[in-house]
Amino acid sequence: MPKMKTKSSCKKRFKVTANGKIKTAQAGKRHGMIKRTNKFIRNARGTTTLSAPDEKTIKGMMPYDR
Template identity: 40%
Template structure:
């Protein structure tokens, strides 16, 4: 059997914390920023935990 390869694109987007949670950058900060209020753009900074539904799929892509 060949080795399992991790998905390099997902490796750049998601990170596994020490406790095993998967965190990603929040969505909505790439374009149309002039329309969004400063309050909204500040609130979108930082990382968030991935939803429980997507966790299994992302872990598989990360090779975990």
Template identity: 45%
Template structure:
């Protein structure tokens, strides 16, 4: 059986931490930024963790 390929979209969007958690970027930061408050845009810049309910699905895409 051939090796399973990692989803190329997933490898661009997710990073693994040292403890095995999965980091992701926030959505809603790419365009239409004029109507968003500065505080909201600043908080959307930061990385966050994938929700536990989505963790298994993302791991499957990354072949972890």
């Protein structure tokens, strides 16, 4: 069997934690920051983990990062 390929978009955007969860950047901070509240900007710092349904989708695209 040939090797499975990892989606290039996924390897650029996601990392797998030691517990097997998918770590990603916070969404909604690329542009339009004037209309965002200070509370939203403050709470959207750093990284976050994906929800279980989204995690399942991404893990299928990254076969060797489990």
